[in-house]
Amino acid sequence: ILNVEQSPQSLHVQEGDSTNFTCSFPSSNFYALHWYRWETAKSPEALFVMTLNGDEKKKGRISATLNTKEGYSYLYIKGSQPEDSATYLCALLYYGQNFVFGPGTRLSVLP
């Protein structure tokens, strides 16, 4: 079974800092990569769906890129705000498997 890893496991940044974290995967044989934002005690919220090498998606201050050749996707947050504090999950739908989730990156933005 193919795995998904995320780094770092957790991250503390000051309000206003920009930050990024990584989802890495061993194979490019997947249909789609999904990013989710998950605040404590709430439902995971879909951020982006990425499929093609070189994909770049943006939603406000958050953006994501996909590099299937090198096996990673980056999530960037520009000018972090306290409300960005959450766990960010990536999940891949590999060929022949169901969704495989990474362990998440827990982001804390300090005011």
Place this chain on the structure above:
Amino acid sequence: EPEVTQTPSHQVTQMGQEVILRCVPISNHLYFYWYRQILGQKVEFLVSFYNNEISEKSEIFDDQFSVERPDGSNFTLKIRSTKLEDSAMYFCASSVTGGATDTQYFGPGTRLTVL
């Protein structure tokens, strides 16, 4: 905005008991899913459901588990005889088309504690 709801938010049960976790997917969605997250571990896929049938299931989803859409709105996960290792957060999700790029909308989860 429509959302997926789950009840109860927390269920405590004794080992060996049956539990039913309930979900109300978004009304025009056709594909339904259950996931779980054991504390400290990754979110894991359990099962997907479409047109009143299981379409995919993982190795975790053994004979102790079953899913049902008993009416037009609810989607349930039943664990027939709970084990300690079934303690986890259980998430329901739904999507419109079930496609690889289709967004899955998650509920807030039910925390199951098996004593």
